[in-house]
Amino acid sequence: MKRLFLLFFLLSCFAFGQENRRIDSLFTALSHAKVDTSKVNLLNSVANEFLEVDNEKCKKYAFQAVALAKQLNFTLGEADAYSILGKNFHGEYNQENAILYYNKAIAICIKFNDKKRLGTLYYRLANIYNDTNDYASALENYFNATKIYEELKINDRLGVVLNQISSIYRGLGDYEKSKEYLDRSTKILSDLNDEFLLMYNYINYAQLYERTDNTEKVAYYATKTYELASKFNNKNSMAVSLFALGMVHKKKGQYEEALKEINKAINIFEELSNFMGMASAYNELGVCYLKLYEQTNTKNYLTLAKNNFEASNKIYLESNLIDGLPDNYLSISKISEMEHNYKSALDNYQLYSKYKDSILSESTKETIKNLEDKRSIEIRDKEIAINKLTIMAKEKQQFFLIAGISFFAILGGMLFYQNRTRRKNNKRLRLLNQELDESNKVKARFFGILNHDLRSPVANLIHFLHLKKENPELLSEENKTRLEQKTITAAENLLISMEDILLWSKGQMDNFKPNFKGIEINELFNDLSKHFGSEENVEIRFENPQKMSVHTDENYLKTIMRNLTGNAIKALTATENPQIVWKAKEENGKVQLSIADNGPGSSDEKFRALYDDSEVVGIKTGLGLHLIRDLAKAINCEIDLFSQVGKGTTIILKFS
Numbered sequence: 001m002k003r004l005f006l007l008f009f010l011l012s013c014f015a016f017g018q019e020n021r022r023i024d025s026l027f028t029a030l031s032h033a034k035v036d037t038s039k040v041n042l043l044n045s046v047a048n049e050f051l052e053v054d055n056e057k058c059k060k061y062a063f064q065a066v067a068l069a070k071q072l073n074f075t076l077g078e079a080d081a082y083s084i085l086g087k088n089f090h091g092e093y094n095q096e097n098a099i100l101y102y103n104k105a106i107a108i109c110i111k112f113n114d115k116k117r118l119g120t121l122y123y124r125l126a127n128i129y130n131d132t133n134d135y136a137s138a139l140e141n142y143f144n145a146t147k148i149y150e151e152l153k154i155n156d157r158l159g160v161v162l163n164q165i166s167s168i169y170r171g172l173g174d175y176e177k178s179k180e181y182l183d184r185s186t187k188i189l190s191d192l193n194d195e196f197l198l199m200y201n202y203i204n205y206a207q208l209y210e211r212t213d214n215t216e217k218v219a220y221y222a223t224k225t226y227e228l229a230s231k232f233n234n235k236n237s238m239a240v241s242l243f244a245l246g247m248v249h250k251k252k253g254q255y256e257e258a259l260k261e262i263n264k265a266i267n268i269f270e271e272l273s274n275f276m277g278m279a280s281a282y283n284e285l286g287v288c289y290l291k292l293y294e295q296t297n298t299k300n301y302l303t304l305a306k307n308n309f310e311a312s313n314k315i316y317l318e319s320n321l322i323d324g325l326p327d328n329y330l331s332i333s334k335i336s337e338m339e340h341n342y343k344s345a346l347d348n349y350q351l352y353s354k355y356k357d358s359i360l361s362e363s364t365k366e367t368i369k370n371l372e373d374k375r376s377i378e379i380r381d382k383e384i385a386i387n388k389l390t391i392m393a394k395e396k397q398q399f400f401l402i403a404g405i406s407f408f409a410i411l412g413g414m415l416f417y418q419n420r421t422r423r424k425n426n427k428r429l430r431l432l433n434q435e436l437d438e439s440n441k442v443k444a445r446f447f448g449i450l451n452h453d454l455r456s457p458v459a460n461l462i463h464f465l466h467l468k469k470e471n472p473e474l475l476s477e478e479n480k481t482r483l484e485q486k487t488i489t490a491a492e493n494l495l496i497s498m499e500d501i502l503l504w505s506k507g508q509m510d511n512f513k514p515n516f517k518g519i520e521i522n523e524l525f526n527d528l529s530k531h532f533g534s535e536e537n538v539e540i541r542f543e544n545p546q547k548m549s550v551h552t553d554e555n556y557l558k559t560i561m562r563n564l565t566g567n568a569i570k571a572l573t574a575t576e577n578p579q580i581v582w583k584a585k586e587e588n589g590k591v592q593l594s595i596a597d598n599g600p601g602s603s604d605e606k607f608r609a610l611y612d613d614s615e616v617v618g619i620k621t622g623l624g625l626h627l628i629r630d631l632a633k634a635i636n637c638e639i640d641l642f643s644q645v646g647k648g649t650t651i652i653l654k655f656s
């Protein structure tokens with residue numbers, strides 16, 4: 001097992017190194033590139049490398065590619081840059097900009113009849129509309145991609161698109177069309193023997209047969225999905241298949257078994273932050289508990305059912321998803337009626353009606369039906385020219401009919417535009433509120449850093465100056481010289497700390513976010529040694545025999561380590577032979593930094609601010625522990641505490 005872990009670690013390091021070398025080589029080529037189309041391609045390659053790593057750098061180089069491509073009239077290079085920007089904004093959940101840049105790229109590719117690029121762009125654009133529940137637009141773009149992939153015979157992508165179309169029709173309740181497209185996709189992928197893509201088809205079959213109450217086929221396809229998902233370590237598909245198996249048990253009335261499978265799925269959904277999966281799973285837990293209450297009349301089951309329905313609603317509302325809200329509100333309304341809380345029952349029933357009417361209007365269903373009819377005609381009658389027969393006697397009737405349809409279409413478009421504008425404005429308002437809240441947190445955090453890293457050294461300097469001024473006779477020449485040297489050293493360290501903090505604050509003026517990079521731990525220990533070099537009463541040792549490094553934000557970690565060391569020094573005031581030991585080691589694949597002192601120790605309650613977000617900042621709790629907790633959370637650092645009265649305190653920082 002250790003050999004396997006070591007091999008995985010070495011391969012990971014190699015892959016990381018390869019990626020860095022690839023970026024470095026691109027930058028090297030970019031610095032020597034001539035101002036021509038090859039430089040546009042290099043800029044796009046650099047932007048693409050940063051796509052999943054650094055959104056701001058990705059946008060920076062993509063916009064540079066756009067500007068240079070326009071200057072050189074290199075329109076396909078410009079289209080590639082727009083495509084990268086669309087994908088980047090989609091990853092940032094900025095769907096409006098993502099749609100804007102994808103459409104710019106599509107317009108260029110249509111002009112040059114670049115079908116391969118068009119297929120990819122239509123597919124990505126359809127995914128955005130699918131994510132935002134605009135099924136009509138999603139289907140239109142999926143059909144465009146399907147037509148291109150059929151023509152170019154790109155069968156693996158064709159299989160994926162047909163699967164997506166099947167999922168939309170399943171969600172709309174058209175199970176016959178859903179199975180038709182799913183069968184076509186499965187046939188194509190089976191011919192390619194692509195087990196990974198077939199895994200998604202199998203779970204789609206399970207969900208389709210679950211809607212049609214065919215529990216045996218649900219169990220069959222869910223089991224096949226779980227086997228392939230385990231083979232490829234695809235956790236999301238594992239969770240979905242477990243959820244489907246839970247639904248099988250629920251259909252059979254085996255509610256205890258259903259609860260076990262669904263809870264397993266929830267654990268994975270939470271690990272992956274799959275909010276839609278979590279919301280659906282909590283809803284089904286509520287259904288199972290409600291059924292158990294109906295069987296046993298145990299009140300606790302009724303409470304659990306209500307709690308799970310409310311948990312599902314909370315996730316739906318926070319994620320701006322409304323698909324599952326009607327069922328939840330209807331179930332809560334029934335539970336309130338059972339509890340004789342008729343006002344709550346009525347309120348929840350009204351919410352059920354409101355969201356049910358909002359999910360999909362009849363006009364949207366009709367639009368989707370027309371799109372499918374259009375696609376069917378294209379497939380069946382590609383080579384048939386449609387002759388328009390004009391009947392003079394019915395011209396006037398047709399005119400009034402078209403005028404009426406046009407009027408209602410314009411009215412519907414205006415209502416749709418008004419509703420979409422309102423949603424956009426609400427979204428912008430929420431983003432502005434979030435930015436204001438983050439700005440206030442940044443100010444509080446920065447003043448906390450200034451307070452802890454600068455106040456203590458300045459206080460020591462002031463104490464020495466007061467002593468020298470008011471009681472000079474207490475100082476011998478030897479002590480005077482020693483304290484002067486100590487004060488000079490402390491002042492120099494203070495200046496270095498101030499420069500670090502001010503430079504850090506300048507870099508964080510726009511975004512107070514960590515900047516992760518590799519740091520040698522010995523450099524961190526050297527910084528601590530200099531910072532606390534004037535402390536003569538406490539022995540501070542540093543142990544790093546393996547010369548380890550850690551991947552994190554240097555300034556965040558320095559601030560945490562300085563505060564922990566300062567707190568330890570204060571705790572050792574009355575301790576004989578005071579000692580502080582910093583150690584670095586690796587355990588279970590995680591880098592660990594620990595600080596231990598031989599001070600008086602204390603109860604865990606004194607350190608409560610390290611792990612409790614609700615602890616109030618005050619004189620007793622201090623700001624230092626809150627600062628350490630917040631900064632550690634920002635750099636994904638876990639904190640463990642071991643303190644025993646009379647034996648000292650040890651604090652461990654764990655990094656992934």
